[in-house]
Amino acid sequence: MKPTVKPANPNFSSGPCTKRPGYNLSALNIDSLGRSHRSNIGKERLKKAIDETSRLLNLPQGYKVGIVPGSDTGAMEMAMWSLLGQRPVDVFAWESFGSGWATDITKQLHLKDARTFIADYGQLPDFAQANPEHDIIFTWNGTTSGVKIDNADWISDDRSGLTICDATSAVFAMDIDWHKIDVATFSWQKVLGGEGAHGMLILSPNAVKRLESYTPAWPLPKVFRLTSKGKLIDGIFKGATINTPSMLCVEDYLDALAWIDSIGGVHAAIEKSQANLQVMAEYVEQNNWIDFLAKNTDICSNTSVCFQLKANDEQINTLIQLLADEGVAFDIGAYKDAPSGLRIWCGATVVKSDLIALLPWLSWAYQQATA
Incomplete structure (x- = not known):
């Protein structure tokens, strides 16, 4: 028989994802709207988004968090184009987004020392193939396959390469061992149900060291540049964004972070x-x-x-x-x-x-x- 009781909220999309329970647009702080993102209030709200992200995720000391354009895709592209090329690369993919990163590395960046390890939908590749002297690209959770990694034990604590992780549908939902991650990216519209177009970039001290000691062979567009005169553009990680963010989206993200805090x-x-x-x-x-x-x-x-x-x-x-x-x-x-x-x-x-x-x-x- 046809059921009679319906879900109170029928939004089960995998991105943008549903808003938090009890969400109300009118509850957002709108003091920063209509103001420059470089004003004191704009920078304060952006910095709060960064600081609260770091606190709630309990990131290790020295890790930096930045707000960047282009959602998770923009953050991942920024990381790959800025950091890769110094070492061989191992790419692990088991669904469409991971395969997309492999395509970028082999067909856009044309990295010759790149190995790809691909698994069919529903399965994981052989992580035992990971070389700790290589840079490693992988997703923590395959958003389009419903398959996640069950642990990060395969990542060496003594690695000399960087681990670059697309974690957009894992951050705030899965237990991530941050000491295994040198670069992580995610977007607000996934696990937290925030608004789109903004990406988050998390860098370990080793990733910062790479940025300040290595210059890629290819030109970088302005929205990808994380360094100036050989030094990290630290303002990106303190609220001085590369381009103009939506302050309404920032307030929406802050609301989602406050909800995470409130539930424990x-x-x-x-x-x-x-x-x-x-x-x-x-x-x-x-x-x-x-x-x-x-x-x-x-x-x-x-x-x-x-x-x-x-x-x-x-x-x-x-x-x-x-x-x-x-x-x-x-x-x-x-x-x-x-x-x-x-x-x-x-x-x-x-x-x-x-x-x-x-x-x-x-x-x-x-x-x-x-x-």
């Missing part, structure tokens, strides 16, 4: 996300027509949870449209380059009761679509 910090957010994944895991166990795209539970993402169905593409599209038409679930189709199926966001901003309410509708829509 990153560990509480991780617990919420894992509890949401458990709801889906129990559903998968009870229904033989749906399964995780991830090949084993240890590597199953607790944010961008991807599913494969016993259904053809047309039936899956019908299921997705039925749920959208009913106002039950929006934007839950698999990523365009991923295998056909569903992708349901389970980060901390998703309320567990909404996932529970969604499940009977999933069953109903599947029955309707495959009848």
Whole structure:
């Protein structure tokens, strides 16, 4: 029978992701709106966003956080174009974004000493191949595959190369060992449900040392430049952004950070996300027509949870449209380059009761679509 109880919030998109529970636009501080981002209040709000990010993530001493243009993509491109080329590179990819970084390295930067280790959707590559003398590129969580790394033990503590990690759907949702990471990037619109267009760049002291001692062979556009006269442009990491940010988006991000703080910090957010994944895991166990795209539970993402169905593409599209038409679930189709199926966001901003309410509708829509 057709269910009657709908999720209070039907937004299960994997990016931009749903706002935090209780979000209200009118609650944002708007004192900085209409002011220069270089004014005292503008710089103060930007610096607060940086400082709160560092505090809540409990970053190691000496790590720097900057706000950069172009979302997570811009932050990753900035890191790769500014840092790579001094050493050989090992690229690990198992979904579309990781594969995109491999393409940039081999076909745009034309790095000759680049090795790529690619796994199919649902699996991980062989991290034992990582050479600690090489720079290493990888995603912490494959947003389009629903597969995450289960640990960072494969990264050497005695490495001489840099580790550059796209962590956009992992930061604030997964337990990241920051001592294993030299460069991390993420965007506000993922785990925290913030607004788009702004990226976050986290640098270790070793990454800063590389920036100040190495000049790439290729020219860098202005929005990628992190150094001037051989020194780090430190203002980027204190609120003096490269280009003009949206102060409204900054205030929205600060609201999301305050919410993380109010629920008990990153560990509480991780617990919420894992509890949401458990709801889906129990559903998968009870229904033989749906399964995780991830090949084993240890590597199953607790944010961008991807599913494969016993259904053809047309039936899956019908299921997705039925749920959208009913106002039950929006934007839950698999990523365009991923295998056909569903992708349901389970980060901390998703309320567990909404996932529970969604499940009977999933069953109903599947029955309707495959009848």
